[in-house]
Amino acid sequence: MTILEKAQLWLSDTFDTDTQQEIKELIENDKDKLADSFYKSMEFGTGGMRGVMGAGTNRINKYTLGKATQGLSNYLIETLPNKQLSVVIAFDCRHNSQLFAKVVADVLSANNIKVYLFEDLRPTPELSFAVKHLGCDAGIVLTASHNPPEYNGYKVYWGDGGQIVPPHDNKIIAKVNELDFSEINFNANEDLIEVIGKKVDDAFVDASVKNVAFNTKGKENLKVVFTSLHGTSIVSIPDALAKAGYTDVHIVEEQRIPNGDFPTVASPNPEEPAALKMATDLAEQIQGDIVIGTDPDCDRLGIAVRDLEGNMKLLNGNQTMCLMTNFLIKKWKEAGKLNGKQFVGSTIVSTNLVNEIAESYGVETKVGLTGFKWIAKMVREAEGTQDFIGGGEESFGYMVGDFVRDKDAVTATVLACEIAAEAKAKGSSMYQELLQIYVDNNFYKEHLISLVKKGMDGAQQIAQMMVDLRENPISEIDGSKVNFVYDYEASTKNNLLTNTVETIDIPKSNVLIYETVDGTKVAARPSGTEPKIKFYFSVRGELCCIEKAKEVEAELDTKIQRIIKEMKLS
Numbered sequence: 254m255t256i257l258e259k260a261q262l263w264l265s266d267t268f269d270t271d272t273q274q275e276i277k278e279l280i281e282n283d284k285d286k287l288a289d290s291f292y293k294s295m296e297f298g299t300g301g302m303r304g305v306m307g308a309g310t311n312r313i314n315k316y317t318l319g320k321a322t323q324g325l326s327n328y329l330i331e332t333l334p335n336k337q338l339s340v341v342i343a344f345d346c347r348h349n350s351q352l353f354a355k356v357v358a359d360v361l362s363a364n365n366i367k368v369y370l371f372e373d374l375r376p377t378p379e380l381s382f383a384v385k386h387l388g389c390d391a392g393i394v395l396t397a398s399h400n401p402p403e404y405n406g407y408k409v410y411w412g413d414g415g416q417i418v419p420p421h422d423n424k425i426i427a428k429v430n431e432l433d434f435s436e437i438n439f440n441a442n443e444d445l446i447e448v449i450g451k452k453v454d455d456a457f458v459d460a461s462v463k464n465v466a467f468n469t470k471g472k473e474n475l476k477v478v479f480t481s482l483h484g485t486s487i488v489s490i491p492d493a494l495a496k497a498g499y500t501d502v503h504i505v506e507e508q509r510i511p512n513g514d515f516p517t518v519a520s521p522n523p524e525e526p527a528a529l530k531m532a533t534d535l536a537e538q539i540q541g542d543i544v545i546g547t548d549p550d551c552d553r554l555g556i557a558v559r560d561l562e563g564n565m566k567l568l569n570g571n572q573t574m575c576l577m578t579n580f581l582i583k584k585w586k587e588a589g590k591l592n593g594k595q596f597v598g599s600t601i602v603s604t605n606l607v608n609e610i611a612e613s614y615g616v617e618t619k620v621g622l623t624g625f626k627w628i629a630k631m632v633r634e635a636e637g638t639q640d641f642i643g644g645g646e647e648s649f650g651y652m653v654g655d656f657v658r659d660k661d662a663v664t665a666t667v668l669a670c671e672i673a674a675e676a677k678a679k680g681s682s683m684y685q686e687l688l689q690i691y692v693d694n695n696f697y698k699e700h701l702i703s704l705v706k707k708g709m710d711g712a713q714q715i716a717q718m719m720v721d722l723r724e725n726p727i728s729e730i731d732g733s734k735v736n737f738v739y740d741y742e743a744s745t746k747n748n749l750l751t752n753t754v755e756t757i758d759i760p761k762s763n764v765l766i767y768e769t770v771d772g773t774k775v776a777a778r779p780s781g782t783e784p785k786i787k788f789y790f791s792v793r794g795e796l797c798c799i800e801k802a803k804e805v806e807a808e809l810d811t812k813i814q815r816i817i818k819e820m821k822l823s
């Protein structure tokens with residue numbers, strides 16, 4: 254079917270008049286946008302379905318969301334027959350999130366599924382918590398996380414509180430693809446829709462605080478600056494910090510009010526240093542010790558702390574993960590709870606430092622594909638046999654214990670404060686603790702390059718870049734021989750030194766990773782949430798003592814720059 258033919262289907266009375274009008278205008282005036290709106294259907298990626306809002310099959314609108322929800326309903330009914338099914342729904346601060354949440358509630362209830370709908374915006378981790386807390390079969394959040402304002406999306410959770418993974422995800426997608434838009438049942442059964450709020454909030458915040466309560470000293474001496482970046486965390490994080498005993502908390506007032514335009518930032522992504530600018534400025538004014546900022550759906554968090562010179566420094570996801578993992582394992586050890594049956598979670602594009610840290614305590618590191626859904630899967634599969642301590646990845650965010658099965662910026666915020674407060678109380682700092690981790694293990698330095706390539710052409714360019722990499726294998730990086738090439742699409746681990754190939758036993762994904770003899774790791778993959786191709790760099794050196802940190806860091810930085818040049822990415 255041509256793009257025009259696909260678009261013309263949307264002129265039928267299956268679609269409301271506003272939608273039909275939008276399509277007519279695209280057909281008449283904007284062929285490029287029309288093509289982008291229809292060249293494919295919305296797909297599930299790393300964090301559910303995410304895209305630009307508007308009319309079309311490749312857009313987020315009541316029909317694409319309705320069809321996904323009808324497919325999910327059909328799958329739930331088929332998979333879990335003879336029971337009263339229930340699904341909990343949350344939504345973020347974005348334009349239309351609340352409206353879309355009601356559409357989704359309507360479709361589920363129309364299919365005789367009980368719906369718990371949050372009364373107002375809530376963090377994504379609260380939804381993950383609520384799925385298990387309320388005993389639901391699935392959960393949905395209407396959010397596009399930290400993407401630009403024109404985006405929205407749909408994260409789907411299974412009954413264990415983790416985002417859907419195989420086999421459910423593919424089977425749900427198959428159900429969705431079977432459907433025609435005319436088959437969506439939008440006729441709500443209001444009796445089946447129950448609005449929820451404060452009771453679940455209290456249970457969630459209490460559980461978050463309890464999850465990371467370590468009787469830390471000096472909480473009152475930690476000056477915390479917090480920003481919700483116009484997102485959902487404002488509902489929970491100030492409350493959680495207060496309940497955890499942090500009294501010196503300063504909120505960036507200009508960013509407190511939820512707003513889908515994110516008016517004070519270019520991008521509401523705490524991974525971008527600019528997003529935390531107002532918060533770090535406030536920290537300078539009031540001599541804050543730690544700055545924390547969360548993304549719109551409150552699953553990722555950015556942390557800035559004072560370096561050895563007292564300047565605010567943004568930690569990256571790998572550093573945060575290492576600090577948190579190290580701290581948690583230490584606490585488990587102090588409590589006498591380590592018995593060889595614990596593990597931490599990480600992902601293939603994350604730093605190997607976390608593996609080193611865990612290993613030094615005799616704790617296993619399980620490594621999955623990119624995304625917390627894979628960590629949630631590990632937790633589920635280990636239930637009853639192993640304890641999950643915590644998990645993280647290169648991308649910002651952390652998950653502690655098993656009460657929330659996704660990254661959770663509420664718990665992680667309290668945890669960051671515990672680490673910082675404990676360090677300060679003993680005359681150290683969170684940054685010094687990080688350097689000590691490098692001294693005790695190895696100094697790892699990571700860097701990420703994301704190339705934005707939008708639309709149909711962009712997607713094609715990204716695909717071609719991956720093809721080129723496969724066709725021109727890299728055999729040496731910065732003078733060190735490539736030892737292993739991992740191709741997660743082919744499921745192969747190629748040992749270039751011995752010329753042998755092993756099979757990788759995790760689901761297929763379009764990712765390439767090169768590891769060299771000197772410990773460098775370079776990974777390439779298309780993002781599953783944004784129109785980007787990502788290149789991850791990780792290099793390793795030794796650090797004898799904290800005093801040498803700057804020197805070693807500069808050497809590692811230079812090495813990364815050489816690699817970037819060598820790969821023609823600069």
Ligand SMILES: O=P([O-])(O)O[C@H]1O[C@H](COP(=O)(O)O)[C@@H](O)[C@H](O)[C@H]1O
Pocket residue numbers: 299300397398399548552553623624625626646648660779780781782783787
């Ligand atoms: O966007 P969020 O906060 O939901 O976060 C989501 O996307 C991140 C980036 O994924 P990708 O590299 O495929 O874009 C993932 O690392 C993360 O686990 C996932 O939950």
Ligand SMILES: [Mg+2]
Pocket residue numbers: 398399548549550551552553
């Ligand atoms: Mg997010």
